Amino acid sequence: MNALSRFVDSGKAMLAYGLTAAGILALALVSLQLPTQVDTISVAWLPSGLALALLLLRGRRAILPILVALFVAGLVHVYQSAENDPTRSLDIFLAVFLSYALAPLTAYWVFWQASRGRNPLSDYLGFIWLLGAITVASLAAALPITYLAAQTAVQGSTPINEVLLLTWFSHALGTLTVCPLILSLVREPMVARLFYRPLEWILWTAGLLFIVGMTLYDVMQALFLLLPLMTWSSTRFSLSGSMMAITVATFVALACVFLQTDPNAAKAIDTLLGETLIVAIAGTCCYVRVLLADRERVENSLETTVEERTRELQLTNFELKDEIFIREQAEKSFRRSSRHFRALFENTSNPIIVVDRDTSIRQWNNAAETLFGYSRDEALDRNLLETFIPLEQRDELAWKITKVLTTGLTRDQIETRVNSFDGTSHTILWNINRLQEEDEDTPVQIILIGQDISEIRETQNQLHYLAHYDVLTDTANRRLFEDRCRQAIASALRHGHYCALIALDVDHFKRINDTLGHDAGDELLQELARRLQNNVREEDTIARLGGDEFAILLNQVNGADGCEKVARGILNAITEPVRVPSGELVITSSIGITLAPLDGKTYDDLLKNADMAMYRAKKAGRNNIQFFSRDMNEEMQRQMALERELREAIREGQLDLYYQPMINARSGRIVGLEALLRWNHPTRGLLAPNDFLDVAEQTGQLQQLGEWVCHNACLQARAIQAMSPAPITVSINLSSRQYNHPQLASRLQRIIGDTHLDPSLLALEIDERVLSDRLDETARTLERLKKLGIGLILDRFGSGLSSLRLLRELPFDQVKIDKDLLQQAPTEENTAAIVHTLINLARQLSLTVSASSVETAEEDSFMRSAGCHLMQGHRFCPPLPSSGLGTLFDEVSKGRQLLPEDQYSLPLRHHNPNDRNH
Structure with missing residues (x-):
């Protein structure tokens, strides 16, 4: 678009240059047809007037086309003169071109220097400066021609002084004839302004024709009659009309002088007299018209000023009346305002x-x-x-x-x-x-x-407290803690001392919350915050970052020894018994410590380091203190890599389900399969859940994994039924997060519906430790699952203290003996007595008893003699991939026995309460 605009602008400029050159060249051709006694001089050189007008209107942009046109005009002039004397062509061209160029350029420069850009037709002083510039420029333009005539003078040629005057008046006449007309037409471009008095124009034209007729008798006498005619036009017509009339009259006069005078016979002085008379009359009439225009402008300005002053006086009178009215109203308003102010002040x-x-x-x-x-x-x-x-x-x-x-x-x-x-x-x-x-x-x-503003300040203080403190524990919140940590780190860096950040987490707080209720958990957190406050200095900051997670900022500590001393005091204070409505409770905590600037120089780095140290304390058995070390960061990087790989495993199908048969203890028939999750890692091989479930739980992928297991187990359960002559139940393990998810029942119902599985062929194994003491909520969850037709298995039966209560109040179909009890029962009589009791209790309640992780013949024999219904373990069959189930069922159908042939029963000594020597 810009290129097109530049092209259009350049086209317009070229057109303007062409028109300028064409106009000047046309006037030059006309002027060359009016020669004087000197062949290089015309009666009136008209291009000077047009060139000066263009320079005054367009400035220096008009110089180039003007010079080009004058150059061509000079060539034409030389061509005409070369017929008489070809040897002088170059001298004539240089003198003529220089004369043509000096006239407008000198006039423009002199006028610009004298008037500083004033419009020559705006006032009489401008026009006087224009006349002076034309006079000086015409004289300058006459010098080259005069010099040429002096160099080539011969006997009987025109005198030098007459050549000078002829050239001078030629340029003066041409400029005065054309320039004012062009300027006036630009100032008043409407043609209607030229002829707004048509009758006078007709009479004026008739007068001009009369003078033309008089020139047939005496040219010089007739020229004098132009004075009243031009004076008439200058006093009666508009500015552009007057200039048009003066130009026309001048042209007519010049034509008459040229036609009535033979250049070859007449003397140059006769032509000079005519040119002088025409210049005087035209210049005088132009000056009169400009003077009248200036007078009209002054009169109009004066009238405008008088009108404005009159309006101002009228406005002043109106304002005076308004002011008097306003003062009266102001006095009334003042009295009224005084009453209002008094009422406002008092009320x-x-x-x-x-x-x-x-x-x-x-x-x-x-x-x-x-x-x-x-x-x-x-x-x-x-x-x-x-x-x-x-x-x-x-x-x-x-x-x-x-x-x-x-x-x-x-x-x-x-x-x-x-x-x-x-x-x-x-x-x-x-x-x-x-x-x-x-x-x-x-x-x-x-x-x-x-x-x-008492209430406002109180509200602001409350908002400030809520924005910077934890309402429950009256400790700093995350925002305030971060701000103080940044200040402490900056101070440590500036003064060269240490500060420490301690991350603290209550061990098993969720179990406490679920067991004793949220109110008791809140009281426990408040007591914990009070104990923390009693074990740190006033300049230190304690913050609750969320849940049971606390952080402590220690300002200006004496290295790791000072931090450990403070942390040890905190650890000991926390382990003191806490009174709860049901008695006393002993809690423990895991503490992670990081030092600044040794371990990090930013708040984010220190908090991350302290968290890693705290998690290391949890993994180390809880209720201990761990300092941050670089290997923790490497372990965190490994966990992050494992998290990323686990996401890719879910997305790329690297997960698989393995199945371990559950067999009848008497017949050896397969009655069920337990679905076990495996990960076919591309570099580490086959991974069991223990290798990645902790990472999945920490990163929020556990629910996604659980749903994947449920969906694929249900899909494969339908295929398994086709492999076995009898129905096979497929069981899956539920983690704590899956069991406590509020949409557990609805998700399982959706998956069963999507896979079209008979719900009686699906069983859920729920760890006894997952079930809380809030049996009402647990019973409702299990009843919803039971209504779906799903079987319920109590896993790790006997691992907790609530086993008997769970059997009595919850709708389980099967119990699975805890593998720790199973491994100890063959060799420890007390454990054997507990297992016998649990199995007998379950049988009395018509529950199926199963045992998993049966590895040895002793364990097999013990569980069989104790009355266990179902058994599972590597002794009978290891976990198989889903692709190997078909082969297993084929082998079983062909007579393969999963029960080992070395079955035997060891005599067991039953527990006697009176025997103290066991």
């Missing part, structure tokens, strides 16, 4: 007090009486500062009042507390204003307008 809810330089009370409104408890009479002449302002704020308020009184400051603001008569305290925002009377002798007073 406003803001206390308003007027005091003098000594802060003695001079005025006191009703709101001040209500706030302070003093009547107006009791308050007057009392000192405001000494009576109502607290001692620590008196100096500041006195300084504010003095500043308003003694400086140019007219108002100020301050917030203070005030004491009322009844002893209550309020927070007041005072606007302090100077009360200046019109009478300078009247002492200056101060008016204090108060606003009770």
Whole structure:
């Protein structure tokens, strides 16, 4: 678009240059047809007028086309003169071209230097400067021609002085004829302005024709008649019309002079007389018209000024009347405002007090009486500062009042507390204003307008507390803790000391919350916060970052030894018994410590390091202290890599389900399969859940993994039924997070519906430790699962203290003996007695008893003799991939026995309470 615009602009410029050159060349051809007694001089050189007008209108942009046109005109002139004397062609061309160029350029330069850009037709001084410039420029243009004539003068040729005058008047006539007309047409471009008096134009044309006829008798006498004719046009026509008439009359006069005079026979002095007469008449009439135009402009300006002054006087009269009316209204308004001000002063809810330089009370409104408890009479002449302002704020308020009184400051603001008569305290925002009377002798007073912002300040303090502190424990929140940590780190870096960040997490807090309830958990956190406050200094900061996670900032500690001393005191204080409604509770915590700037120089790095140290403390058995080390960061990087790889495994199908058969202890028939998750890692091989479930739980992928296991187990369960002649139940393990998810039942119902599995072929194994003591909520969850037709298996039966209660109140179909009890039962009589009791209890409640992880013949024999219904373990069959189940069922159908052939029963000694020697 820009390129197109530049092309259009360049095209317009070229067109303008072409028209300029064409106009000048056309006038040059006309002028060459009017020669004088000297063949290089015309009667009137018209291109000078057009060139000067273009220079005045367009400035230096017109120089190039003008010179080009004059160059061509010079060539034409030389071509015509070469017929008489070809040997002088170059001299003639140089003299002619120089003369043609000097006339407009010199006139333009002289006029610009003299008038500084003034319009030559705007006033008479401008036109006088134009006449002077034309005169000087014409003289300059005559010099080259005169010099050429002097160099080539011969006997009988035209005298040099006459050549000079002929050239001078030729350029002067041409310029004066064309230039004012072009300028006037640009100033008044409408053609209608030329002929707005048609009758006078007709009469004027008739007069011109009469003078033309008179030239047939005597040219010189007839030229004198042009003066009244041109004067008529200059006084009656518009500016452009006058210039048009003068130009036409000049052209006619020049034509008559040329036609009536033979250049070869007449003398040059005769031509000079005619040119002089025409120049004088034309110049005078042009000057008269410009003078009249200037007079009209001045008259119009004067009339405009008079009209404006008249309007101003009228407006002033109106304003004076308005001012008188306004003053009357102002007096009424002042009286009314005084009444309103008095009512406002007395009835406003803001206390308003007027005091003098000594802060003695001079005025006191009703709101001040209500706030302070003093009547107006009791308050007057009392000192405001000494009576109502607290001692620590008196100096500041006195300084504010003095500043308003003694400086140019007219108002100020301050917030203070005030004491009322009844002893209550309020927070007041005072606007302090100077009360200046019109009478300078009247002492200056101060008016204090108060606003009770006690409730606002209290609300702001509460908002500030909520934004920076934990409401439950009255410790700093994450935002305030981060700010103080950044300040402590900056101070440590600047002064070269240490600061430490301690991350603390209560061990098994969720179990406490679930067991004792959230109210007891909140009381426990409050007690924990109090113990932490008692074991750190005032300059240290304790923060609750969320849940049971606390952080402690230690300022200026003595290295790792100082940190360990503080952390040890905290650890010991936390382990002291806590009283709860049901008795006493002993809690432990895991503590991670990191030092700045040794371990990091930013808050984010320190918090991350402290968290890693705390998790290391948990993995080390809890209730201990761990300092951050670089290998923790490497372990965290490994966990992050494992997290990333686990996401890719889910996305790329690297997960698989393995199945371990559950067999009947008597017949050896496969009655069920337990689905076990495996990960076919591309570099580490086959991974069991213990290798990656912790990472999945920490990164929030456990629910996604659990849903994948449920969905694929249900899909493969349908295929398994086709492999076995009898129905096979597929069981899956539920983690704590899966079991406690509020949408567990709805998700399983959706998966069963999507896979079209008979729900009786699906069983869920729930760890006894997952079930909380809130049996009502647990019973509702299990009942919802039971209504879906899913089998329920209590896993690790006997690992907790609530086994009997769970069997009695929850709808389980099967129990699975804890593998720790199973491994100890063949060799420990007490454990054997417990297992016998658990199995007998389950059988009495009509529950199926199963045992997993049966590895040895002793374990096999013991569980069989104890009455276990189902058994599972590597002794019978290891976990198989889903692709190997078909082969297993084929082998079983062909007679393969999963029960080992070396079955035997060891005699077991039953527990006798009276026997103390076992």
